[in-house]
Amino acid sequence: MHLLITNDDGIYAKGIRALANHLSKTNKVTVVAPDRQQSATSHAITLHKPLHVERVNLGDETVTAYHANGTPADCVKLALGALCDEPPDLVISGINSGANLGLDIIYSGTASAAAEAVLQGYPAIAVSLTGPPFDFSASVLVAERLIDMVMQRGLLADTYLNVNVPPRPYEELTGIAITRTGVRKYRNSYERRIDPLGRSYYWQVGEVLQMHNEPDTDVRTVEDGKVSVTPVHFDFTNGRLLVTLKEWELTL
Numbered sequence: 001m002h003l004l005i006t007n008d009d010g011i012y013a014k015g016i017r018a019l020a021n022h023l024s025k026t027n028k029v030t031v032v033a034p035d036r037q038q039s040a041t042s043h044a045i046t047l048h049k050p051l052h053v054e055r056v057n058l059g060d061e062t063v064t065a066y067h068a069n070g071t072p073a074d075c076v077k078l079a080l081g082a083l084c085d086e087p088p089d090l091v092i093s094g095i096n097s098g099a100n101l102g103l104d105i106i107y108s109g110t111a112s113a114a115a116e117a118v119l120q121g122y123p124a125i126a127v128s129l130t131g132p133p134f135d136f137s138a139s140v141l142v143a144e145r146l147i148d149m150v151m152q153r154g155l156l157a158d159t160y161l162n163v164n165v166p167p168r169p170y171e172e173l174t175g176i177a178i179t180r181t182g183v184r185k186y187r188n189s190y191e192r193r194i195d196p197l198g199r200s201y202y203w204q205v206g207e208v209l210q211m212h213n214e215p216d217t218d219v220r221t222v223e224d225g226k227v228s229v230t231p232v233h234f235d236f237t238n239g240r241l242l243v244t245l246k247e248w249e250l251t252l
């Protein structure tokens with residue numbers, strides 16, 4: 001199988017190396033990842049400056065790896081449009097350092113890389129480790145298991161899997177559950193500091209708020225020590241309001 005791997009934490013992150021080096025034992029692996037930290041860049045793409053790509057050595061000769069000065073979505077587009085020598089069977093984004101639960105996926109570069117793959121017609125999985133701590137050994141095995149299942153069973157053409165793995169040894173995971181996206185909110189706070197030139201600047205330190213979540217949500221599932229698997233697709237139209245708005249009988 002040919003697997004394309006990307007992430008949003010950058011090519012030097014431990015999670016992508018653990019994933020690529022594990023999967024390359026039994027698959028052909030191509031890695032195209034950002035050359036720096038690109039978390040929370042969502043689905044941004046680069047249009048007004050050049051993209052520079054370089055071959056890199058991930059310490060495993062069998063892995064073909066590149067880094068690019070773009071976003072996660074750029075990396076997927078570059079890989080599929082220019083770099084891969086043959087189309088991948090599946091695209092995996094991760095393993096991310098940190099959760100992508102609830103509406104985190106709006107901001108997440110990890111999730112958006114998987115979304116970009118789906119938009120281009122490839123099945124995709126986004127995998128995040130909800131640490132700390134950040135020992136990727138269990139999440140790598142979970143990713144491998146899900147890749148096998150997706151290749152056997154297939155996915156819907158417009159849908160990727162958003163997977164969150166609690167930070168536990170594989171034997172201590174309490175199961176795996178199919179979930180829906182829950183609610184995760186942050187208290188927005190900014191630390192105001194003074195730089196060496198006397199100017200003030202702000203540093204965002206969002207703090208996760210405890211929200212009520214039903215047992216079938218991704219948030220609750222990882223709290224219970226289980227792996228959460230959410231099928232995600234885009235449908236931005238609010239169907240309920242669509243009906244109500246028609247009742248307005250708008251005219252010009």
Ligand code: MN
Nearest residue numbers: 008009039096
């Ligand atoms: Mn990240």
